[in-house]
Amino acid sequence: MVKEIVVEPVTRLEGHGGLHIKIGDDGKVKDVQFNITSTRFFEKFVEGRYCEHIPRITPRICGICPIPHHITPTKAVEDAWGVQIPTPAYKLRQLIMNAKQYSSHVLHFYALAAPDFLLGPMADPALRNVVYVINKMPDVGAMALKMMDFGQKLCAAIGGKSVHPISAIVGGMKKSLDEDVRDKFLKVIDEQIEFTKKTVDIALKVVDDYFDVIANVGVVPTYYFGMTKNGVHDIYDGDIRIVTPDGQKIDYDYHNYLEALGEHIPDHSYATHMYYKPAGYPEGIYRANCLAMINAADKMATPLADQALKQMRERIGDCPHHTFAYHWARIIETVEAIEVIATLLKDPDIVNPDCKTLDVEPKEGSGVGMTEAPRGTLLYNIWSDSQGICKKANLLVATNHNIAGIEKTLMHVAKQVFEDKALEGLKLPDPWIK
Amino acid sequence: MPVKVAFMQLSSCWGCHQSLLNAHLGLLPILPELEIVYWPAVVDFKHDSLEARPDGDIVVGFIEGVARTKEDTANAKLMRKKCAIIVALGACACYGSVKGLANLYDKEELIKRKFMETEAITDENPKEPTEHVPGFEDHIINVKDIIDVDVFVPGCPPTTENILAAVAYLLTVVGEGPASLNKNASVCDSCSLLKKGCLLDKGILCYGALTAAGCEEMCPNNDEPCFGCFKPTTKMGAKADQLKSMIDSIDVLTPEQGASLQHFLDLYLGVSNITNFYFRGDLLQRLAYEPESFAVKEVDGKTVLDVAPTGTKIIDEIVGKALFLLKDDPNFKFSSKTVCSHCEREVADKVPVDLKRDYEGLPTMDKCFLEQGYICLGPVTQAGCGAICPNKANAPCLGCYGPPAGVKDQGAKFISTLGSLCAEKDVGEIMNAIKDPAGLFNRFTLASSTLGYKRHDNMEGE
Known part of the structure; x- marks a missing residue:
């Protein structure tokens, strides 16, 4: 008799997914499937x-994360047509990417993840959500909302709209930031930096509270797929960096992504499984997204974030495989985002109207663009004909990069839970919200 | 009492939800009004809990996304069963959005590219996944073609303000009204004009006799007619019959009478003063969008539209007569505004210079995009967004709010608009300049346009 555990749908997830776990008579986990049940064929x-x-x-x-899905294809087409963009456009794109990173990471930490920590994993599912958190911790809730609001408004100021922006164009940006608009953001930037520091304190308290869980549940050695600019953490511009399970770093020019990345079509998920090609499948399964970015980076791009990274490495090592450290890594990236935003808001280039080159001509050829979205790397390969019409496209997006790694992690955790009963001896803190 | 609501995502991007969440601090007053019984993105209720609810148990169900998979279609039907009011939230649920562009290809072509052909695939015989996945519909199906939809909130995404307005409005529809509301009395009962001289006696339409009491403003006490904001009363005022015979005696509306009746129906029945979303339950909106859907009947020798919004005979007959009069009234203009009406750019004659692709040059912020030669769907796109793209981002309108009232096919309408703007130009040149009309003009509405989806002629012998 095989027992099947079905979770339908997986909640607090962006997208559509279910979970199937099969457990045999002998109590052993036979199969774990993470089923992504929709795709739209972009x-x-x-x-x-x-x-x-x-x-x-x-x-x-x-x-x-519509911002990176707006910027990345723009870069790919520029690559195909051989277009160079002006410096102000580069900086505006960096700024909007980091504004998105900031609001999205805060959304993830407070709205998607925090209910688990603040109410405790055993809490009533009817209450285990951000609405309840806001009710019970109104100060923290209001702070989180103000942080997301800042990031989203900055995205809208540069992108026209924060959801589905329209301002990037092949050759640069349609418009720079207006000075009076920039000034509004500058006025509140110090408050946002304070909020970020408070968020770091909350996160470190969560780390202390749950250290037993972090150190013992879901510690899964895998490869990592990240992006760095000459070894430094960068979400707008850089090359592929693969990290092996024992922490070696291997760099690839992103144009040669096919040397590094393989794609396996599973029979049970519409999101495909990406892996590190030289290591084969399933051995080469990697994880992507913030922990992968942190593991790939030699250092962060900004001082406070770099300090936070060192703190984490002192505690759990240079290439941690701790799944729960994803939250920690996300906070380190949040710190970098607000520091980059603060620097760029003071840069005169972002109000410089010279943000679009007139030297743009369609050209036949293939172009690749890569950025780091809040949930993982985006790689767009676009083939243009001589008239600038798309002949073919290959989109390797965050979901592709994450799914195989998530499934591998789920298998590991399912064994811990159902075979080793690892949860029973775990030290859990008193919930903040009771 | 919080109102039970459910949020369902079909194949979608979460963007409509992000737009709602973008209210941020503005959410705080609304959240206590809602009892969220299903919203996988935010709360932990599973699918079986939704299935287990009694039919019609949920008051408002929001549907985001398109039907790409068979699971999407089933979920739309499930929502219809469980919810009293269904809101199609966003361009996908309203008319397919960009996901409808998939209809330019056969299902087999889509599956082949994604699961068999893309460049990084390493499997020897890759196949479409089939285990614990739902399977695909042949093409993108519009939600309204699967189930009855009560409310359409367009936009990709709808702006935060549009969504909040729709939510707030729906809460007032199902909510209990202001504390002072008294449905057992009418505005007439406390009207100072009743003794001084009723407005009706002066030939001015005033609707206080049909309106519930409890209003503190009392417009008639300031010599202004009551337009019925406090909604229907159960105990008619003294002047109800006089009002009815006044309206009955109208054969052709004067502009003043037309404006008065429309303003009354707006406030008394509905939503239509909020023009950013379509609510089928609102009779004025239905009159604008689907005038042919009404039956007519004879009452006391007068023709009226057969409607029963209140269940009170005299009120329903007055409303039916008012709608009948407005139906053919040339001044009855409803929500026909386009993005152009909110665009700050200067318009001279709208005749385009040579048509440009978007990467060419850099448009100026002050002049109409079409006049600068850039394709802009503003003239064929429903207003509601505030013309953000042209006003704030120096980008032309892409048409994400869909066609304005009365236009069936946004793309066809744009072709006709462009044709008349370019009447002096060479047709071949124009056609040559536009290589992807479906992708440019029906980007958000292809699935619900006359194009629909790719078809093949069934050749004899094949």
Whole structure:
């Protein structure tokens, strides 16, 4: 008699997924499936579109991270057509990427993850959500909302809209930031930095509270897929860096992504499984997203974030495989985001109207663009014809990069839970919200 | 009492939800009004808990996304069963949005590219996944073609303000009204004009006799007519019959009478003063969008539209007569505004210079995009967003709010608009400049346009 545990749907998740766990008579976990139950075929229906319009279609891949899905195809088309963008455009794109990173990471920490920590994993499912957290901890709730609001408003100020922006165009940006708008953000930047520091304190308290869980549940050695600019953490511009389970770092020019990345089509998920090609499947399964970015980086790009990274490495090592450290890594990235935002807001280039080159001509060829979205790397490969119409596209997005690694982690944790009864002896703190 | 609501995501991007969440601190007053019984993105209720609810148990169900998979179709049907009011939230649920562009290809072509052809695939014989996954519909199906939809909130995404307005409005529909509301009396009962001289006696339409009491403003006490904000009363005022015979005696509306009746129906029945979303239950909106859907009947020798919004005979007959009069009234203009009406750019004659692709040059912020030669769907797109793209981002309108009232096909309408703007130009040149009309003009509405989806002629012998 095989017992099957079904979770339908997996909640507090962006997207559509279910979970199937099979346990045999002997009590052993036989199979774990993470089923992604929808896909929309963007890679096909952008064929035939004007290349410069793809960035105004693909943001709809993800309404939480539409900014990178707007910027990445723009970079890919610029790569295909051989277009160089002016420095102000580069900085505006960096700024909007970091504004998104900031609001999305805060959303993830407070709205998607925090209910587990603040109410405790055993809490009533009817209450285990952000609405209840806001009710019970109104000060923290209001702070989190103000942080998300800042990030989203900054995205809207640069992108036109925060959800599905329209301002990036092949050749640069349609518009720079207006000075009076910039000043509004500058006025509250110090408050936002304070909020971020408070969030770090909350996160470190959670780390202390749950250290037993962090150190013992879901510690899964895998490869990591991240992006760095010459070894430094960067979410807008950089190359592929693979980290092996024993912490070696291997760099690839992102144009050669096919050397590093393989894609396996599973029989049970519409999101495909990416892996590190030289290591084969399933051995080469990697994880992506913030912990992968942190493990790939030699250092963070900003001082406070770098200090936070050192603190984490002192505690759990240089290449931690702790799944729960994802939350920690996300907070380190949040610190970097607000520091980058603070620096760029003071940079005169972001109000410089010279943000679009006039030297843009369609050219036949293939172009690749890569950025780091809040949930993982985006890689767009776009083939243009001589008229600038898309002939073909390959979109390797965050979901692809994450799913195999998540499933591998789930298998590990399922064994811990059902075979080793590892949860029974765990030290759990008193919930903050009772 | 909080109102039970459910949020369902079909194949979608979460963007409509993010737009709602973008209210941030503005959410705080609304959240206590809602009892969220299903919202996988935010709360932990599972699918079986939704299935276990009694039919019609949930007051408002929001549906985001399109039907791409068979699971999506089933979930739309499940929501219809469980919810009293269904809101199609966002461009996907309203008319397919960009996901409808998949309909330019066959299902087999889509599956082949994604699961068999893309460049990084390493499997020898890759196949479409089939285990514990729902399977795909042949093409994107519009939610309204699967189930009855009561409210359409367009936009990709709808702005935060639009969503909040829709939520707040729906709460007032199902909520209990202000504390002072008294449905057992009418505005007439406390009207100072009743003795001084009723407005009706002066030939001015005043609707106080049909309106519930409890209002503190009391417009008639300031010599202004009551337009019925406090909604229907159960105990008619003294002047109800006089009002009815006044309206009955109208054959052709004067502009003043037309404006008065429309303003009354707006406040008395509905939502239509909030023009950013379509609510089928609102009779004025239905009159604008689906005038042919009404039956007519004879009452006391007068033709009226057969409606029963209140269940009170005299009120329903007055409303039916008012709607009948407005139906053919040339001044009855409803929500026909387009993005252009909120665009701050200067318009001279709208005749485009040579058509440009978007990467060419850099448009100026002060002049109409079409006049600068850039394709902008503003003239064929429903207003509601505030013309953010042209006003704030120096980007042309892409058409995400769909067509305005009365326009069936946004793309066809744009082609006709462009044709008349470019009447002096060479047709071949224009056609040559536009290589992807479906992707440019029906980007958000392809699945609900006359194009629909890719079809094949069934050739004899094949």
